[in-house]
Amino acid sequence: MLEIEGLTAAYTHVPVLENVTIRVGAGQFVSIVGPNGAGKSTLFKTISGIVTPLSGKIRFEGRDVLAVPPPQRAHMGIAHVPEGRQVFPSLSVMENLEMGAYTEAGRGDWKENLEKILTWMPVLAERRNQLAGTLSGGEQQMVAIGRGLASSPKLLMLDEPSMGLAPAIADFIFDKLAEIRSQTNLTILLVEQRVAEALQTADHAYVLEAGRVVLEGTSETLQADDRVRLAYLGM
Numbered sequence: 376m377l378e379i380e381g382l383t384a385a386y387t388h389v390p391v392l393e394n395v396t397i398r399v400g401a402g403q404f405v406s407i408v409g410p411n412g413a414g415k416s417t418l419f420k421t422i423s424g425i426v427t428p429l430s431g432k433i434r435f436e437g438r439d440v441l442a443v444p445p446p447q448r449a450h451m452g453i454a455h456v457p458e459g460r461q462v463f464p465s466l467s468v469m470e471n472l473e474m475g476a477y478t479e480a481g482r483g484d485w486k487e488n489l490e491k492i493l494t495w496m497p498v499l500a501e502r503r504n505q506l507a508g509t510l511s512g513g514e515q516q517m518v519a520i521g522r523g524l525a526s527s528p529k530l531l532m533l534d535e536p537s538m539g540l541a542p543a544i545a546d547f548i549f550d551k552l553a554e555i556r557s558q559t560n561l562t563i564l565l566v567e568q569r570v571a572e573a574l575q576t577a578d579h580a581y582v583l584e585a586g587r588v589v590l591e592g593t594s595e596t597l598q599a600d601d602r603v604r605l606a607y608l609g610m
């Protein structure tokens with residue numbers, strides 16, 4: 376579904392992504408893990424169009440993504456839930472979710488999507504009229520995920536959904552993602568620093584270090600890999 380080939384990107388003269396090749400099949404759950412500053416968020420920004428790469432290709436369902444203007448990419452079915460949640464603080468939970476339904480598919484499926492979102496995350500129904508800026512971190516993350524889902528995406532890209540959350544809340548978010556995935560045919564691409572959880576939840580994973588893919592494989596393979604165990608799993 377998503378093919379990234381030889382992607383190189385930079386903000387200055389130093390490349391932040393170097394010759395990155397990643398493939399995500401339809402319906403797959405793929406995690407990208409790696410340390411701070413490895414280029415994980417830049418990868419997502421390049422897919423959604425916030426960053427223009429120096430070279431490389433990105434294809435989504437066979438279409439050349441880099442030839443599509445960034446605002447149109449959401450309409451192709453690509454949703455980017457950014458790092459740090461970035462909810463609209465002075466809008467209510469419902470208004471935030473509605474903001475996500477701006478794609479043609481999202482508008483058409485709004486009622487059905489809303490019902491699913493509120494079933495998966497009932498706390499959003501309880502707090503539907505509360506201003507998003509007054510929610511807890513975990514609740515705000517659920518709003519951000521719900522807003523992404525409201526666009527009826529085919530591919531949901533989540534940038535560190537566990538960031539700044541207590542371990543129990545982060546686990547709840549990972550369980551939610553697994554539940555959503557099991558009940559839909561959604562393709563999920565997750566960027567995470569919580570490597571153990573990201574590997575447990577995914578089918579396949581890539582390790583990104585200093586802008587390069589240094590390892591890739593099924594989650595089981597990576598969980599058993601000595602380098603991953605030593606560097607990321609503290610074993």
Ligand SMILES: Nc1ncnc2c1ncn2[C@@H]1O[C@H](COP(=O)(O)OP(=O)(O)OP(=O)(O)O)[C@@H](O)[C@H]1O
Nearest residue numbers: 386387391409410411412413414415416417418568
């Ligand atoms: N707007 C920018 N201008 C210049 N450099 C940037 C910019 N955004 C990111 N960088 C640099 O690019 C590198 C990769 O950053 P990026 O945010 O993609 O990493 P990351 O793997 O997502 O890290 P983290 O897990 O800490 O969010 C870092 O060295 C960062 O300082």
